[in-house]
Amino acid sequence: MPIEFNDLDVVSEVAGLSSALIVPCNMCPAVSVAIREKKSFMKFFRSFLKSIPFEQYIRTLQCRLREKGLRTKVFRSNLYHQWFLCMWPSGQRKKLQKHAKQYEAVIVLGCDSATETVRDSVKSTDCKVFEGMEVAGFMNAKLRFHLPCNISFEDCKIIPMSQQKKEEDVSV
Numbered sequence: 432m433p434i435e436f437n438d439l440d441v442v443s444e445v446a447g448l449s450s451a452l453i454v455p456c457n458m459c460p461a462v463s464v465a466i467r468e469k470k471s472f473m474k475f476f477r478s479f480l481k482s483i484p485f486e487q488y489i490r491t492l493q494c495r496l497r498e499k500g501l502r503t504k505v506f507r508s509n510l511y512h513q514w515f516l517c518m519w520p521s522g523q524r525k526k527l528q529k530h531a532k533q534y535e536a537v538i539v540l541g542c543d544s545a546t547e548t549v550r551d552s553v554k555s556t557d558c559k560v561f562e563g564m565e566v567a568g569f570m571n572a573k574l575r576f577h578l579p580c581n582i583s584f585e586d587c588k589i590i591p592m593s594q595q596k597k598e599e600d601v602s603v
């Protein structure tokens with residue numbers, strides 16, 4: 432961890448539906464977006480426990496979905512122990528199940544494990560689950576603190592996952 436992501440064309444996939452609940456994992460995707468945009472991951476004094484680049488990314492996604500006629504909402508996980516979708520407590524899963532009933536689709540921003548958490552949480556509803564991102568590899572980076580209290584990453588490298596590496600080696 433953390434994981435690096437590519438965006439998927441989820442806006443085209445959900446076109447034709449009328450509503451979607453966006454469920455972001457606040458950890459790896461937020462780091463990935465901050466690194467790709469070359470911005471600080473977190474500025475504690477400006478936005479406590481929120482990653483501004485990831486918030487902007489989500490807002491842009493909401494705008495694009497609105498243009499396609501979808502009503503959207505973001506399912507927030509503000510407490511630190513709820514940031515990691517792969518380790519959500521049962522209370523948060525039940526809360527998602529309740530909220531998801533009001534939407535046709537759920538869009539997951541996270542890895543396959545995040546999607547599994549969401550699928551498991553909404554399995555008793557009619558909600559369709561879509562992935563907004565795909566895993567591109569592992570991130571290797573140097574974490575840096577800047578004054579007054581900012582966190583960013585430097586010297587970032589993408590490390591392929593073992594399976595990706597095997598496939599690349601076979602195709603050479």
Ligand code: SF4
Pocket residue numbers: 432433434456457458459460514515516517518541542543544545
């Ligand atoms: S759910 Fe996936 S993306 Fe989110 S913290 Fe866990 S490993 Fe990272």
